[in-house]
Amino acid sequence: MLVVAGALLGEDGRWLMHRRPFDKHHGGLWEFPGGKVEVSEIPVKALIRELHEELGIEIEAADCEPFCFAENSPENGNPHIVILLYILRRWSGSPQALEGGELGWFTPAETDSLAKPPLDEVLTARLFAPGAEG
Template identity: 65%
Template sequence: MTRTFMAVVAGALHRADGRWLMHRRPEGKHHGGLWEFPGGKVEAYEIPVQSLVRELTEELGIVCHSEGCSPAGFAESEADSGQPAIVILLYTVSAWDGEPQALEGGAIGWFTPAEALELRKPPLDIHLAGQLFQNL
């Protein structure tokens, strides 16, 4: 049986000062120049939180532990032009080791919820940010 969607994880890292990390996608990539929650594809051998830990190490150079990751919401797209639908699982991340860096190009920044909502984002990240920040 073939999977009809691609599972993706994303991490909403937050600091004690109330700021949240957003990652700007490198120019030349799909959604280049837009801001998103960092993360990536869930591999077939991983459960989502394991994938999140791996992706945050690869993208940001930090080490987080699964017990510091809490499910916060999800967003999904429709399949389009032969591409599978995407389901993004968003986790809040409250603790990690290391200082986040943009290791795969682009940039990172720390934003208040109001600032994060105003950033130009891909459609699914607009939805995720709305879910995450609606009660803050």
């Protein structure tokens, strides 16, 4: 399964994270917003669609900076998942949690204390590693 996620960087240097609704898989955990790439989509178009649906923001393909990816090792019947992370420094609108959960803006250090799904742990470690482009 191919998934896209957006790391939105605010003007104050904090990053947007979404807390999943408690009644969903990984409920209560913090993640970068995004979602599944549909069969007929390319990843960047899926990211534009997902962030509009989830956050109510508009983004341009040119503002989606591919950064890194993370993937799991499928076991115990779990699907193989690959998450492509894009950095976003520009968008139109004010992000809102339109599909439930909550949003928060965090410094890289603050994200360390957030409970996250395993693949988002990998993504934040790569994004906030010393010398990373984020």
